[in-house]
Amino acid sequence: GAGVSQSPSNKVTEKGKDVELRCDPISGHTALYWYRQRLGQGLEFLIYFQGNSAPDKSGLPSDRFSAERTGESVSTLTIQRTQQEDSAVYLCASSLGLGLPSETQYFGPGTRLLVL
Amino acid sequence: QKEVEQDPGPLSVPEGAIVSLNCTYSNSAFQYFMWYRQYSRKGPELLMYTYSSGNKEDGRFTAQVDKSSKYISLFIRDSQPSDSATYLCAMSPGAGSYQLTFGKGTKLSVIP
Numbered sequence: 260g261a262g263v264s265q266s267p268s269n270k271v272t273e274k275g276k277d278v279e280l281r282c283d284p285i286s287g288h289t290a291l292y293w294y295r296q297r298l299g300q301g302l303e304f305l306i307y308f309q310g311n312s313a314p315d316k317s318g319l320p321s322d323r324f325s326a327e328r329t330g331e332s333v334s335t336l337t338i339q340r341t342q343q344e345d346s347a348v349y350l351c352a353s354s355l356g357l358g359l360p361s362e363t364q365y366f367g368p369g370t371r372l373l374v375l
Numbered sequence: 376q377k378e379v380e381q382d383p384g385p386l387s388v389p390e391g392a393i394v395s396l397n398c399t400y401s402n403s404a405f406q407y408f409m410w411y412r413q414y415s416r417k418g419p420e421l422l423m424y425t426y427s428s429g430n431k432e433d434g435r436f437t438a439q440v441d442k443s444s445k446y447i448s449l450f451i452r453d454s455q456p457s458d459s460a461t462y463l464c465a466m467s468p469g470a471g472s473y474q475l476t477f478g479k480g481t482k483l484s485v486i487p
């Protein structure tokens with residue numbers, strides 16, 4: 260079956276512009292996660308969705324970052340007024356959402372964002 | 376001090392060698408430990424998952440957790456060029472916690 264897909268694969272933008280990153284999770288997965296991976300750094304948790312609700316937004320680095328999910332499916336991560344430090348790979352993952360600690364998170368290939 | 380420390384390498388070994396990858400952590404609440412493999416320009420994929428202390432073996436891969444030392448390891452036996460990737464350790468407190476804390480990843484190259 261299809262895995263997690265993300266679009267665009269690459270995005271180059273100018274400082275100050277807004278960008279939208281899209282994630283299509285595995286069908287039937289109710290949990291969805293966004294991570295950021297800066298060059299030479301580990302994955303950094305941004306936000307978690309259970310269904311269409313985001314009970315944990317603690318990882319969002321600033322109020323320029325927001326995310327939504329609709330239809331318990333597609334999610335969009337929006338970065339407003341992009342800064343150069345926002346340059347990173349943005350990874351989306353999904354899981355069954357049963358709340359089991361051993362639940363596997365399946366990752367998409369990521370969106371590589373470069374802010375000039 | 377970061378919660379999870381992992382030597383980024385790079386690590387280069389000849390084909391057939393035994394590879395040892397390690398992470399240390401500071402948060403004693405971590406109970407679930409994972410190793411992910413990430414090929415270039417791909418998302419991470421789960422390799423091994425271990426709960427609490429002990430060993431787990433899966434084919435050529437063995438994961439070890441020593442909670443008393445806050446130290447986890449991944450061993451790869453008979454390494455192959457296809458094992459060349461970045462290996463990320465990840466951990467969580469479990470029990471309803473979904474948030475994974477990752478190490479920086481170790482870049483491994485297996486030379487034919």
